[in-house]
Amino acid sequence: MATVTIQTGSAQPLRVRDALEMPGDDRAPVQGRSSRSDAYPIHVTRTLPEALLRLNDLIGDARVGLITDSAVESLHGRALLEGLDDLGIRPDVAVVPSGEVHKSLDEAVRLWHWLAAGPLGRRDVLLAFGGGVVIDMGGWVAAGYMRGMRYINLPTTLVGQVDAGIGGKLAVNHGEAKNLIGGFHQPTGVVSNVSYLETLDVRHIRAGLAETIKKALIASPDYWTFIEARAEAILAKDLEALEQLVAAAGAIKATLIERDPYEYDSRRTLGFGHALAHPLETITGYGPIIHGEAVALGMVVECRMAAARGLLAQDTLERVIALLARVGLPTCAAELPAAVDGDALIAATEKVRLARGGHLRWVLPAALGDTLIVDDVTDRELRAALRACGIDVRRQLS
Ligand SMILES: NC(=O)c1ccc[n+]([C@@H]2O[C@H](COP(=O)([O-])OP(=O)(O)OC[C@H]3O[C@@H](n4cnc5c(N)ncnc54)[C@H](O)[C@@H]3O)[C@@H](O)[C@H]2O)c1
Numbered sequence: 001m002a003t004v005t006i007q008t009g010s011a012q013p014l015r016v017r018d019a020l021e022m023p024g025d026d027r028a029p030v031q032g033r034s035s036r037s038d039a040y041p042i043h044v045t046r047t048l049p050e051a052l053l054r055l056n057d058l059i060g061d062a063r064v065g066l067i068t069d070s071a072v073e074s075l076h077g078r079a080l081l082e083g084l085d086d087l088g089i090r091p092d093v094a095v096v097p098s099g100e101v102h103k104s105l106d107e108a109v110r111l112w113h114w115l116a117a118g119p120l121g122r123r124d125v126l127l128a129f130g131g132g133v134v135i136d137m138g139g140w141v142a143a144g145y146m147r148g149m150r151y152i153n154l155p156t157t158l159v160g161q162v163d164a165g166i167g168g169k170l171a172v173n174h175g176e177a178k179n180l181i182g183g184f185h186q187p188t189g190v191v192s193n194v195s196y197l198e199t200l201d202v203r204h205i206r207a208g209l210a211e212t213i214k215k216a217l218i219a220s221p222d223y224w225t226f227i228e229a230r231a232e233a234i235l236a237k238d239l240e241a242l243e244q245l246v247a248a249a250g251a252i253k254a255t256l257i258e259r260d261p262y263e264y265d266s267r268r269t270l271g272f273g274h275a276l277a278h279p280l281e282t283i284t285g286y287g288p289i290i291h292g293e294a295v296a297l298g299m300v301v302e303c304r305m306a307a308a309r310g311l312l313a314q315d316t317l318e319r320v321i322a323l324l325a326r327v328g329l330p331t332c333a334a335e336l337p338a339a340v341d342g343d344a345l346i347a348a349t350e351k352v353r354l355a356r357g358g359h360l361r362w363v364l365p366a367a368l369g370d371t372l373i374v375d376d377v378t379d380r381e382l383r384a385a386l387r388a389c390g391i392d393v394r395r396q397l398s
């Protein structure tokens with residue numbers, strides 16, 4: 001057996017002693033192995049000074065590159081930079097244009113050029129300061145730069161705080177499909193400061209609620225009860241209610257991810273509503289229907305398919321639709337902010353299915369906290385559910 005001795009010491013050079021043996025003659029296949037356990041804190045704060053304290057701990061003495069979008073920069077950039085400056089942290093800043101359409105390979109490449117031209121190294125840290133767009137793209141840029149540099153999420157939208165900021169699932173969009181180019185890379189830490197949500201419009205609060213209702217339905221009847229009880233306070237941006245909402249979302253998502261970090265099986269429930277939401281965003285050009293709205297409709301479609309199979313009780317279906325409607329999320333085509341071409345939607349869904357080797361996974365709920373992941377949904381079932389949501393899909397695919 002080989003022995004490996006690694007001696008480390010702050011003042012001493014790193015010494016590595018190896019005596020690896022040649023493999024035997026049997027030519028047995030070598031098994032590549034890698035295992036790693038990532039752990040990171042998810043902090044929820046109510047004020048910028050508290051958030052800055054958390055950031056200071058996470059950053060340590062690393063250099064910082066800050067990625068944000070134009071809207072967040074003009075609303076909150078200055079206060080953050082001043083607060084960091086007081087701590088002796090002076091980041092290099094990159095600003096991307098605001099909006100889903102800019103979660104793109106082109107913007108990611110621009111960010112890599114910016115990094116390459118600057119002083120940041122692998123041990124330094126990127127700070128993703130913005131909504132899900134900045135987080136998904138900033139994290140992915142961090143993952144790809146120098147084979148993976150550290151990044152911290154400072155989400156400023158409800159979607160970012162309850163979902164995108166946690167779990168290290170990163171990507172940019174492509175004209176062919178949403179999130180087509182991406183990977184997994186966990187953050188060094190997450191600081192969700194709910195006071196950032198005070199400047200967020202109610203449409204984006206609703207969009208964030210869609211991702212919390214998703215978590216409640218797949219994993220936590222308790223969380224469902226909380227959302228039902230506090231929906232109005234959340235929409236009114238009551239900071240205490242938001243803090244509870246965000247903290248619980250972090251705890252629930254962290255538990256689901258720990259079980260299945262790379263989405264081999266059980267984590268797939270987090271994709272509830274997304275098998276349809278992503279094609280819906282793609283065919284409408286990444287903009288008119290925002291992510292949370294698309295997820296809301298996608299959840300209704302999956303619930304309808306589950307009810308049609310006799311899996312989900314009719315009254316639970318109605319309860320889901322009622323809660324989504326109560327918080328102002330779309331539950332049928334007429335409530336979507338853009339017209340949807342049903343045939344284009346089915347074609348885009350089919351494209352995703354083919355790109356995934358013929359299997360498109362659907363998450364069908366059976367009850368609160370009880371879901372089935374299936375890949376045998378037929379074209380007929382999908383069309384029936386879409387029609388029940390008022391989406392016109394009469395023509396068959398050629
Ligand atoms: N990786 C994941 O696990 C995961 C989970 C959920 C969503 N997502 C992704 O997140 C994206 C959607 O995120 P989003 O809804 O945050 O979108 P977003 O990042 O586009 O933010 C929405 C809008 O709000 C603005 N904004 C951000 N913070 C603000 C603030 N505090 N006040 C006022 N305006 C503010 C932004 O400039 C933008 O115009 C989608 O691409 C989705 O796929 C990823």
Ligand SMILES: [Zn+2]
Nearest residue numbers: 211274291295
């Ligand atoms: Zn989502």
